[in-house]
Amino acid sequence: MTLSTREKQLIGLLAIVLLLAVLFLGVQRVAAFNESVERRIAQQAAMLEQASVLSARLSRISREERTNVRRASLIGHLEQLSGRTGLQNRVQLNPQTVTGGDNLEAADIRVDDLTLDELVQFIYLIEDSRPQLVIDRVDISPTFRGKQLLRLNLRVLAPKP
Numbered sequence: 001m002t003l004s005t006r007e008k009q010l011i012g013l014l015a016i017v018l019l020l021a022v023l024f025l026g027v028q029r030v031a032a033f034n035e036s037v038e039r040r041i042a043q044q045a046a047m048l049e050q051a052s053v054l055s056a057r058l059s060r061i062s063r064e065e066r067t068n069v070r071r072a073s074l075i076g077h078l079e080q081l082s083g084r085t086g087l088q089n090r091v092q093l094n095p096q097t098v099t100g101g102d103n104l105e106a107a108d109i110r111v112d113d114l115t116l117d118e119l120v121q122f123i124y125l126i127e128d129s130r131p132q133l134v135i136d137r138v139d140i141s142p143t144f145r146g147k148q149l150l151r152l153n154l155r156v157l158a159p160k161p
């Protein structure tokens with residue numbers, strides 16, 4: 001089977017059209033991939049910028065916390081903690097003397113009519129506060145008003161400012 005020159009020209013033209021179509025689709029896919037990579041790079045750059053801003057804020061806050069170590073008395077600090085939980089009306093704070101501890105402060109805390117959630121939140125705030133407070137003694141008992149409410153007695157120790 002021999003092909004005429006016209007058939008050879010048509011086959012050559014078809015091969016060129018197919019080659020151009022493959023090249024066009026290849027270039028188009030490469031361009032789409034390049035665009036998606038650039039979009040991801042822009043997103044990552046924005047996230048990096050946000051992370052650096054948040055890191056700077058966090059380091060500034062931690063520096064402020066280190067410099068603003070509790071300068072008030074233990075009682076004042078405990079009043080602030082009870083105010084955060086909304087217990088300031090139910091909290092009784094009594095300063096205590098510590099025998100054998102010249103650089104320690106102590107306070108007895110009594111809180112009446114606590115729910116279990118409030119109790120956990122208040123103890124967490126004491127344990128997680130800066131500077132570190134130590135709970136020396138804990139007494140939890142039900143109140144006479146109801147079995148669902150609790151009475152909390154704590155003794156808290158802290159370094160003197």
